[in-house]
Amino acid sequence: MPLIEVKNLSKLYVxxxxxxxxxxxxxxxxxxSHPVRTIGMxxxxxxxxxxxxxxxxxVNRGEVVGIIGANGAGKSTLLKILTQITYPxxxxxxxRGRAGALLEVGTGFHPELTGRENIYQNGALLGMKKREIDxxxxxxxxxSEMEKFIDTPVKRYSSGMYVRLGFAVAAHLESDILIVDxxxxxxxxxxxxxxxxxxxxxxxGGRTVLFVSHDLTSIKRLCSRTILLKDGRxxxxxxxxxxxxxxxxxxxxxxxxxxxKDHGEAPQNGSAVLLGVRICNENGEDLTELxxxxxxxxxIRYLVKQEQVHPGLSLTLHDTWHYPIFNTFNxxxxxxxxxxxxxxxxxxxxxxxxxxxxxxxxxxxxxLMGKEHSDSRLVPEVLKLEILDGPLVRGDYTGDYHxxxxxxxxxxxxxxx
Amino acid sequence: xxxxxxxxxxxYVKTTTEPIQIIKNRRGLFHINLKELWFYREMLxxxxxxxxxxxxxxxxxxxxxxxxxxxxxxxxxxxxFGNIVSISSVDVPYLLFTYVxxxxxxxxxxxxxxxxxxxVSNANILSKAYFPRILLPLSVCLVGLLDYAIAVILIFxxxxxxxxxxxxxxxxxxxxxxxxxxxxxxxxxxxxxICVKYRDVRYATPFLIQxxxxxxxxxxxxxxxxxxxxKVLLFNxxxxxxxxxxxxxxxxxxxxxxxxxxxxxxxxxxxxGGVLYFSRYDRExxxxx
Numbered sequence: 001m002p003l004i005e006v007k008n009l010s011k012l013y014v015x016x017x018x019x020x021x022x023x024x025x026x027x028x029x030x031x032x033s034h035p036v037r038t039i040g041m042x043x044x045x046x047x048x049x050x051x052x053x054x055x056x057x058x059v060n061r062g063e064v065v066g067i068i069g070a071n072g073a074g075k076s077t078l079l080k081i082l083t084q085i086t087y088p089x090x091x092x093x094x095x096r097g098r099a100g101a102l103l104e105v106g107t108g109f110h111p112e113l114t115g116r117e118n119i120y121q122n123g124a125l126l127g128m129k130k131r132e133i134d135x136x137x138x139x140x141x142x143x144s145e146m147e148k149f150i151d152t153p154v155k156r157y158s159s160g161m162y163v164r165l166g167f168a169v170a171a172h173l174e175s176d177i178l179i180v181d182x183x184x185x186x187x188x189x190x191x192x193x194x195x196x197x198x199x200x201x202x203x204x205g206g207r208t209v210l211f212v213s214h215d216l217t218s219i220k221r222l223c224s225r226t227i228l229l230k231d232g233r234x235x236x237x238x239x240x241x242x243x244x245x246x247x248x249x250x251x252x253x254x255x256x257x258x259x260x261k262d263h264g265e266a267p268q269n270g271s272a273v274l275l276g277v278r279i280c281n282e283n284g285e286d287l288t289e290l291x292x293x294x295x296x297x298x299x300i301r302y303l304v305k306q307e308q309v310h311p312g313l314s315l316t317l318h319d320t321w322h323y324p325i326f327n328t329f330n331x332x333x334x335x336x337x338x339x340x341x342x343x344x345x346x347x348x349x350x351x352x353x354x355x356x357x358x359x360x361x362x363x364x365x366x367x368l369m370g371k372e373h374s375d376s377r378l379v380p381e382v383l384k385l386e387i388l389d390g391p392l393v394r395g396d397y398t399g400d401y402h403x404x405x406x407x408x409x410x411x412x413x414x415x416x417x
Numbered sequence: 418x419x420x421x422x423x424x425x426x427x428x429y430v431k432t433t434t435e436p437i438q439i440i441k442n443r444r445g446l447f448h449i450n451l452k453e454l455w456f457y458r459e460m461l462x463x464x465x466x467x468x469x470x471x472x473x474x475x476x477x478x479x480x481x482x483x484x485x486x487x488x489x490x491x492x493x494x495x496x497x498f499g500n501i502v503s504i505s506s507v508d509v510p511y512l513l514f515t516y517v518x519x520x521x522x523x524x525x526x527x528x529x530x531x532x533x534x535x536x537v538s539n540a541n542i543l544s545k546a547y548f549p550r551i552l553l554p555l556s557v558c559l560v561g562l563l564d565y566a567i568a569v570i571l572i573f574x575x576x577x578x579x580x581x582x583x584x585x586x587x588x589x590x591x592x593x594x595x596x597x598x599x600x601x602x603x604x605x606x607x608x609x610x611i612c613v614k615y616r617d618v619r620y621a622t623p624f625l626i627q628x629x630x631x632x633x634x635x636x637x638x639x640x641x642x643x644x645x646x647x648k649v650l651l652f653n654x655x656x657x658x659x660x661x662x663x664x665x666x667x668x669x670x671x672x673x674x675x676x677x678x679x680x681x682x683x684x685x686x687x688x689x690g691g692v693l694y695f696s697r698y699d700r701e702x703x704x705x706x
Contacts, residue, residue, distance in 0.1 A: 086704055088440065089442055108542040
């Protein structure tokens with residue numbers, strides 16, 4: 001028996017109606033001055049949009065389902081219907097259990113109330129009983145790491161503290177269905193990880209999690225199944241990897257490792273076959289987290305197919321808008337460059353120094369070259385990486401860095417006279 | 418169905434089948450889900466408690482304001498109407514007379530003001546979480562009761578001062594208060610629901626309250642107004658309510674059963690009408706607000 005059954009769900013919005021309240025006097029003056037036109041307008045079809053159209057799917061107990069799609073695809077509308085904030089125009093949802101929603105962390109937090117008071121207030125808003133909150137209170141505080149500030153009014157909190165407390169309350173809700181919308185867009189990387197882990201615990205405890213995010217890496221890490229919405233319709237539903245592939249190359253996705261098992265399908269040129277590309281550290285071990293401070297290596301594994309070839313390699317690093325930042329060649333290895341490489345499997349590592357790149361999203365393209373200029377093969381965007389903010393270059397500066405690079409450069413100041 | 422153990426080693430076992438909840442477009446006019454309201458009863462208390470906390474936080478005198486406002490107004494009325502313009506037909510201390518009317522009026526008018534704005538000023542939680550929307554105006558109606566309870570204490574002080582012996586009728590003070598609660602809630606439901614779509618309510622409500630002030634027997638007794646004005650007064654449910662309130666406290670023989678009956682009928686009609694109107698539109702609030 002599925003926990004959530006969504007059947008032919010559709011929601012029609014009248015465009016411009018939201019956020020646009022009417023003025024009674026305007027309605028009356030309109031009616032007075034143009035009686036026919038006003039009545040005509042009232043009955044005429046206003047421009048409408050189907051925020052959701054015929055969406056159907058089932059979710060079973062204990063499943064963790066990701067919901068992805070571009071802005072305006074209908075993700076939020078779907079969640080709002082599932083949480084009864086708004087109602088569908090057509091179709092229906094059958095819920096077997098209690099849904100706890102986390103549409104926006106810290107919803108209903110009142111700035112004048114203390115953290116403690118807001119936990120109770122927020123819990124009540126999510127449908128928790130006071131007894132339930134009492135039982136969970138210490139756990140919530142511990143999770144949010146807010147012990148010191150729990151009796152401080154939240155108006156004195158930083159935005160990060162706000163998010164931590166908000167997530168903690170909702171995650172400890174004893175609902176059968178936990179709905180999480182984009183909460184992890186804020187907060188530091190360490191807390192984001194903690195949240196993901198918590199959601200994993202929640203699902204392993206038998207509860208169902210619906211997780212909406214633009215961050216495909218988190219979706220991949222958490223959800224085995226994903227639903228893709230586009231223009232209000234369900235486009236794809238199934239295995240996360242497959243659905244994300246359908247979704248196409250969204251930039252906010254990290255791929256730190258690529259392997260080609262089948263030599264036939266692997267990118268190759270006349271000299272060599274690409275076997276794999278990955279991000280590693282100096283010792284050749286996998287790296288999973290990159291910061292602006294960490295040096296990292298890009299390892300290319302390739303198979304030299306035949307005698308008397310000298311394959312060359314080139315890498316290009318692009319920023320999130322696909323602009324190249326740098327291009328590098330392996331033409332400074334006297335032992336290999338310009339010489340023939342005997343057949344076999346090779347491993348080349350290109351080290352990118354730390355304290356060079358700014359935080360953000362980057363992609364890497366690999367080019368296989370041969371003896372002839374024409375014998376080259378470009379593999380675009382093999383890897384996608386996110387560089388996180390590191391503390392070393394930053395020092396005590398807390399603001400933003402402009403540009404795609406954040407090198408640590410030498411400053412020299414001398415007093416003249 | 419047994420599910421995996423959680424961190425404490427307990428096991429979630431779902432033995433009973435969960436009630437199925439169906440979310441779909443409701444057809445028909447009115448939907449009042451009393452079972453759901455009961456489920457959310459704690460939230461009503463939380464909202465009330467929050468409202469009280471916020472209103473009096475960072476104030477010096479706190480809940481004392483509940484007494485100060487009506488007390489000073491009734492002193493002003495006593496000075497103006499008791500001395501300069503003579504409303505002589507009151508045979509009880511005029512100060513007590515107006516004070517009783519004023520605390521009921523303060524409760525009514527404050528509640529109406531806050532209730533009419535209750536949905537709009539909570540738009541952020543309205544569009545981000547689900548709960549029966551009627552809890553918002555309803556909690557505002559409960560908040561005022563605390564102020565009222567504090568203000569009532571001064572009545573007993575006055576009764577001792579003016580040497581008015583208490584009678585068992587004092588207990589029935591609750592009835593006019595309850596009627597005022599229903600009346601303020603009923604109109605509050607209407608106004609708050611309309612305000613979601615038409616913000617004119619924000620300007621209309623103070624105006625409405627001001628007009629009601631003059632056609633309510635707050636600083637004058639009902640019987641001085643004869644003729645057509647007397648008839649207008651009879652249609653104002655506050656007339657019967659305030660009259661009954663004074664009768665319970667000062668002299669129970671003056672109770673006017675007819676006007677109390679009329680007031681009760683009008684109040685009930687407005688309350689039920691308010692609830693129905695509110696529940697007719699409450700599912701659209703999040704889309705329109």
